[in-house]
Amino acid sequence: MLCFLVMICCAVTDGAAQHYTLQHEDVLADVAVSDVNGDGRDDICALSARGTADRGTYLSVYLSRPDGTYAEKADCRQELPPTVGGVFFAETDGAPPAEVVAVDTAGAHILALRDKAFTQVAEPRFVSLFPAGLEFPRFLDNQVVDVDRDGVHEWLVPLPHGYGLREPGREIATIGCHVAGAVAHDSASRTHLRYDFPGVVPFPWENDAYQALAFINTHTVEFVRGPDWNDLVTSEIPFKKAPERLSPTPSGAYADTFPKPPKPQAHAELHDLNEDGLPDLLVTEAQGSIDVETCTRIFFAQPGCTFSQEPDMQFVKSGAFAQPTVIDVNGDGLDDVFFFELSFGLKSMVSYLVRERLTLRLEAHLNSPHGFDATPRYRSRFTLAAPDGTREGILALGDFTGDGRMDAVFSPDGKRLGLFEGRGEELVSQEPAATFDIPPYGAAKTCDLNANRRRDIVVFEAGNKGTRDIHVLVF
Numbered sequence: 001m002l003c004f005l006v007m008i009c010c011a012v013t014d015g016a017a018q019h020y021t022l023q024h025e026d027v028l029a030d031v032a033v034s035d036v037n038g039d040g041r042d043d044i045c046a047l048s049a050r051g052t053a054d055r056g057t058y059l060s061v062y063l064s065r066p067d068g069t070y071a072e073k074a075d076c077r078q079e080l081p082p083t084v085g086g087v088f089f090a091e092t093d094g095a096p097p098a099e100v101v102a103v104d105t106a107g108a109h110i111l112a113l114r115d116k117a118f119t120q121v122a123e124p125r126f127v128s129l130f131p132a133g134l135e136f137p138r139f140l141d142n143q144v145v146d147v148d149r150d151g152v153h154e155w156l157v158p159l160p161h162g163y164g165l166r167e168p169g170r171e172i173a174t175i176g177c178h179v180a181g182a183v184a185h186d187s188a189s190r191t192h193l194r195y196d197f198p199g200v201v202p203f204p205w206e207n208d209a210y211q212a213l214a215f216i217n218t219h220t221v222e223f224v225r226g227p228d229w230n231d232l233v234t235s236e237i238p239f240k241k242a243p244e245r246l247s248p249t250p251s252g253a254y255a256d257t258f259p260k261p262p263k264p265q266a267h268a269e270l271h272d273l274n275e276d277g278l279p280d281l282l283v284t285e286a287q288g289s290i291d292v293e294t295c296t297r298i299f300f301a302q303p304g305c306t307f308s309q310e311p312d313m314q315f316v317k318s319g320a321f322a323q324p325t326v327i328d329v330n331g332d333g334l335d336d337v338f339f340f341e342l343s344f345g346l347k348s349m350v351s352y353l354v355r356e357r358l359t360l361r362l363e364a365h366l367n368s369p370h371g372f373d374a375t376p377r378y379r380s381r382f383t384l385a386a387p388d389g390t391r392e393g394i395l396a397l398g399d400f401t402g403d404g405r406m407d408a409v410f411s412p413d414g415k416r417l418g419l420f421e422g423r424g425e426e427l428v429s430q431e432p433a434a435t436f437d438i439p440p441y442g443a444a445k446t447c448d449l450n451a452n453r454r455r456d457i458v459v460f461e462a463g464n465k466g467t468r469d470i471h472v473l474v475f
Helices: 346-355
Strands: 018-023 026-035 043-048 057-062 075-079 086-089 099-104 109-113 117-122 154-159 163-165 168-176 180-185 191-196 199-202 212-216 220-225 231-236 266-271 280-287 293-299 313-318 321-326 336-344 357-365 378-385 396-398 407-410 417-421 434-436 441-445 456-460 469-475
Touching: 026 086, 026 441, 026 456, 043 469, 075 109, 075 117, 075 313, 154 168, 280 321, 293 336, 313 336, 321 396, 396 441
Parallel strands: none
Antiparallel strands: 018 469, 026 043, 043 057, 057 075, 086 099, 099 109, 109 117, 154 163, 163 168, 180 191, 199 212, 212 220, 220 231, 266 280, 280 293, 293 313, 321 336, 336 357, 357 378, 396 407, 407 417, 417 434, 441 456, 456 469
16 A cells, blocks of 8 residues: 655745765664754654664764754754653743653653753652553654643643643643553564544634644544533534544554554545634545445534534545545635545556556645635646555655645656656646655654745654665755
């Protein structure tokens, strides 16, 4: 199965991108971008995999220079306690830059970068289900919120019954929500519990001083609000055929898997699609047995945080692999719904078996103040090199050329990345306008590294099979 990493990007100039190759000493586990020294420019941070017993876990930082360049080798390298399984960035003192928070099941280590060296500024102790002792430690997403809008981040600490909302020195509240668990066995035949935590979306709630929180898991959406976040509204996700419950190898935020598995054939997501401040629900599932279709239904959140029984909009695509992505396709500030469809006709199958190529269809349904287009506004069809099934192939979407149209970056030949320019209703060109000598496998993250309101790309491949280089494209 081909796994695509979708990146939502902004404008790029017509000039050539600057390509930097950052050398890393150890096996890469994960990469993130954050301003860790407070100079207003984003730095590149890398976590090392633990590997053998004599190799520790390290955090390496490549600092952005005043001219926007990066050194080949890390500017600083900090060994982390061996129990650390996750790292995130949080503003803990109300003054930039954000600190580095390394966590395990027994608490956190808060690190601040000063003069190219990290100093531990606090070590709060608390019990949690944060990952610990993983072979591949990870940067954790969606772990911080500013629920009281005071400039200091609160942390979402995973617990068996939900989340603990806390600041470094104290717990503010305990928020109950559904947490799926299962008994699992590791490679050494040891039995342990595995948990799959719901995704979290903060949002403003009427005149409340504090932000409300929405939790989404495999079967329900839970809205919590109020001064103690104990006002709960639960809605069942309206699957036509309910997916199976959590398996012993969960795909949630704390699973010891890398890379992340693809979306299941039945899944749901939360996005504010009509810009009313409330998270709306997208439900996607395959239906049929022979002539399989994929149906994506949109349910707009109603006042009181409920959903109607019937969808407000739905899109039906042929095949079982039409996955939606919520992005702003045309730059009007509204999120559109974009579909990737793998073609499995006779011609496509011959191309895959003989040429190791896959046919991909792209379709975009635009959003407007009047709602979504029922039929795709933009369509495109092209072929790309098929990965060998053991590595992720990169497909990046966005306006890389600065003309207001969405472009695409993927591999035309399985050896390098290519830039395919936006062409209006054709969506993207059939031939690359530029190529980059970057391996087209692994993961990628986007950010505005040089603060010029254009998105840049950081490409890396984690794990023992990956390279130790980090590739940076600055536009």
